[in-house]
Amino acid sequence: xxxxxxxxxxxxxxxxxxxxxxxxxxxxxxxxxxxxxxxxxxxxxxxxxxxxxxxxxxxxxxxxxxxxxxxxxxxxxxxxxxxxxxxxxxxxxxxxxxxxxxxxxxxxxxxxxxxxxxxxxxxxxxxxxxxxxxxxxxxxxxxxxxxxxxxxxxxxxxxxxxxxxxxxxxxxxxxxxxxxxxxxxxxxxxxxxxxxxxxxxxxxxxxxxxxxxxxxxxxxxxxxxxxxxxxxxxxxxxxxxxxxxxxxxxxxxxxxxxxxxxxxxxxxxxxxxxxxxxxxxxxxxxxxxxxxxxxxxxxxxxxxxxxxxxxxxxxxxxxxx
Numbered sequence: 003x004x005x006x007x008x009x010x011x012x013x014x015x016x017x018x019x020x021x022x023x024x025x026x027x028x029x030x031x032x033x034x035x036x037x038x039x040x041x042x043x044x045x046x047x048x049x050x051x052x053x054x055x056x057x058x059x060x061x062x063x064x065x066x067x068x069x070x071x072x073x074x075x076x077x078x079x080x081x082x083x084x085x086x087x088x089x090x091x092x093x094x095x096x097x098x099x100x101x102x103x104x105x106x107x108x109x110x111x112x113x114x115x116x117x118x119x120x121x122x123x124x125x126x127x128x129x130x131x132x133x134x135x136x137x138x139x140x141x142x143x144x145x146x147x148x149x150x151x152x153x154x155x156x157x158x159x160x161x162x163x164x165x166x167x168x169x170x171x172x173x174x175x176x177x178x179x180x181x182x183x184x185x186x187x188x189x190x191x192x193x194x195x196x197x198x199x200x201x202x203x204x205x206x207x208x209x210x211x212x213x214x215x216x217x218x219x220x221x222x223x224x225x226x227x228x229x230x231x232x233x234x235x236x237x238x239x240x241x242x243x244x245x246x247x248x249x250x251x252x253x254x255x256x257x258x259x260x261x262x263x264x265x266x267x268x269x270x271x272x273x274x275x276x277x278x279x280x281x282x283x284x285x286x287x288x289x290x291x292x293x294x295x296x297x298x299x300x301x302x303x304x305x306x307x308x309x310x311x312x313x314x315x316x317x318x319x320x321x322x323x
Contacts, residue, residue: 012097013097013100014095014097014175014177014187015093015095015175016083016084016087016093016094016177016182017093017176018087018179018180018277027091028088034285035085038078040289041077041285042074042077044291045070045073045074045292052066061139061141061144062121062125065120065124065144066121066295068113068117068151068152069118070292072114076107077285079106079181080107080180080284080285081285083103084180095182100177100182100187101166101182101187103182104159104162104166105160105162107181107182108183108184109155109159112158112159115213116150116155116213118217118250118251119151119212119213119214119220120147122216122220124139125224126224129227129228130227158205161201166188166191169188169191169193172192174190178273180281184202185202203262207262210258211259213255217255224244228240228241246294246295249294250287250291250294253283253290253291254283257282261279
């Protein structure tokens with residue numbers, strides 16, 4: 003049966019949290035708007051510091067800059083529409099716009115997972131092969147790894163779009179989610195979605211578990227190398243260089259793996275609780291990551307101290323004149 007000509011839906015309506023009472027709409031929209039602004043400002047500050055300081059132009063910071071771009075683009079893809087849903091009671095999104103949002107949601111998620119794996123490889127090379135680090139992690143090699151992350155991230159989301167777009171959408175157009183994702187859209191199709199859900203789940207597991215396997219291998223090797231350091235102070239100093247990445251990795255991977263696995267082993271949550279979990283692991287890391295970079299990275303802390311001293315000196319000289 004040709005399914006491409008049976009789609010009667012011209013647009014979708016994003017519901018958000020179905021159990022949320024209308025008198026909380028203003029509070030939720032304000033909270034989401036704060037998250038969006040804080041994400042933009044925090045990541046913009048880090049980007050400005052990277053551009054101004056040559057000391058930050060190292061392989062690991064090239065990865066972080068790409069994470070910054072992913073975080074900003076993901077938040078910009080998802081947050082404005084759900085903010086509009088609660089601020090202006092406008093949750094309508096066009097048919098094509100919903101599929102574009104779905105593509106970018108899964109694309110930026112895939113790229114982020116792979117970039118975190120690249121960052122783990124960088125730390126592995128720095129700690130396990132310190133003498134060969136600069137020959138291994140050259141700008142060219144890091145550029146290839148980063149570019150590969152962006153290019154490989156296209157495959158899965160494109161396949162999801164190609165398979166989901168022609169389905170017959172002739173029932174409800176209400177998306178019980180805060181943005182368009184693959185499951186939320188294909189659930190509305192007037193066909194058996196099982197043959198579409200399993201390939202998407204397998205792709206998600208390959209991206210998540212494949213990247214996580216690289217990260218686990220890298221950090222197991224790092225732990226072994228750190229334990230061989232005779233000085234306790236040296237072990238702590240070496241391992242502290244990895245702590246920002248470990249926090250970011252935990253925030254990204256653990257909730258996602260739990261959400262995917264729980265939905266496939268019959269652990270039931272209310273729809274609102276499930277959406278809260280999804281929004282927390284989708285939107286909090288982009289907001290929190292700049293703080294982790296700045297508070298847990300020695301180069302950035304030193305740069306902030308220098309900027310603060312220069313600002314104080316400039317203010318003092320201005321007051322004298």
